[in-house]
Amino acid sequence: xxxxxxxxxxxxxxxxxxxxxxxxxxxxxxxxxxxxxxxxxxxxxxxxxxxxxxxxxxxxxxxxxxxxxxxxxxxxxx
Numbered sequence: 001x002x003x004x005x006x007x008x009x010x011x012x013x014x015x016x017x018x019x020x021x022x023x024x025x026x027x028x029x030x031x032x033x034x035x036x037x038x039x040x041x042x043x044x045x046x047x048x049x050x051x052x053x054x055x056x057x058x059x060x061x062x063x064x065x066x067x068x069x070x071x072x073x074x075x076x077x078x
Contacts, residue, residue, distance in 0.1 A: 006031070 008016070020030040 016030055017027055020027045023030065025033075
């Protein structure tokens with residue numbers, strides 16, 4: 001495990017401290033969770049961009065051509 005030094009604006013520190021107290025977790029846990037969530041979001045963005053590069057309108061149209069023309073059941077309608 002590593003230790004980092006972090007500089008935060010006072011207002012951001014106070015909001016984070018208050019939120020950690022409200023959630024009954026340490027400030028360290030809050031920052032770790034927030035960082036993990038942001039890293040996950042960025043990695044997901046990169047993953048989706050890679051998938052998009054492999055996208056094909058022809059493959060999409062082919063897949064959509066296999067979808068039934070049946071109307072949805074009454075309980076599935078919006």
